[in-house]
Amino acid sequence: EDKVVQSPLSLVVHEGDxxxxxxxxxxxxxxxxxxxxxxxxxxxxxxxxxxxxIEKKSGRLSSILDKKELFSILNxxxxxxxDSAIYLCAVEAFIIIQGAQKLVFGQGTxxxxxx
Amino acid sequence: NAGVTQTPKxxxxxxxxxxxxxxxxxxxxxxxxxxxxxxxxxxxxxxxSASEGTTxxxxxxxxxxxxxxxxxxxxxxxxxxxxxxxxxxFCASSRTGLRDGANVLTFGAGSRLxxx
Numbered sequence: 001e002d003k004v005v006q007s008p009l010s011l012v013v014h015e016g017d018x019x020x021x022x023x024x025x026x027x028x029x030x031x032x033x034x035x036x037x038x039x040x041x042x043x044x045x046x047x048x049x050x051x052x053x054i055e056k057k058s059g060r061l062s063s064i065l066d067k068k069e070l071f072s073i074l075n076x077x078x079x080x081x082x083d084s085a086i087y088l089c090a091v092e093a094f095i096i097i098q099g100a101q102k103l104v105f106g107q108g109t110x111x112x113x114x115x
Numbered sequence: 116n117a118g119v120t121q122t123p124k125x126x127x128x129x130x131x132x133x134x135x136x137x138x139x140x141x142x143x144x145x146x147x148x149x150x151x152x153x154x155x156x157x158x159x160x161x162x163x164s165a166s167e168g169t170t171x172x173x174x175x176x177x178x179x180x181x182x183x184x185x186x187x188x189x190x191x192x193x194x195x196x197x198x199x200x201x202x203x204x205f206c207a208s209s210r211t212g213l214r215d216g217a218n219v220l221t222f223g224a225g226s227r228l229x230x231x
Contacts, residue, residue, distance in 0.1 A: 004157070009155070034219065041224040041225055042119070042205065042222035042223055042224050042225060043158075043205070043220075043222045044222070045219050045220070045221075048219060088157065088158065090158075102160065102173075103160070103220070105150075105157035105158040105159070106157050107155055107156060107157045108157055
């Protein structure tokens, strides 16, 4: 069964700290891994990763994928209170029999940044 | 810049009642999805639609039905609501669709449903 596991489930840090969020996966026929940020409402897209070792960056956020060890990390440097959110990891898997892809989401990491 | 719009935002039902959650997107996306989000469970796919007029079951379809009569609309129905269906429901859409490769979803703001 396809599975995506995020850790930690919850993290509380002080403003200015650096945090690392983890996502490990076991899926058949991996195609891509996506990170989303969810504040009070809809998840918003952050990154899509398809190749190992290539870092994606956006401001203070960066992410990298290791397809050999089956995990990804999301780093946030110099955290701000506006970074407080749930961070969701999702893996796209190809379903051979149906000829389709599906997204499997992890449980999410709830990040709280205290001033 | 509406994106994906869900209605209603909040709903309280009694066990056995029926209702429909509505979703509309104005991005001309081919594919639309309904997810539910429960504490500690992440997002789970209920149904998806790769194109107008077609629908397929996701991970947790039992107790739900869907309709995609127009490209921009995707409706999620609960025929006889149960307390286990208390959840936050998210509609999403994507340009490429589940059959076409990498899939970036645009989500609606969510609908919080409570079944008593």
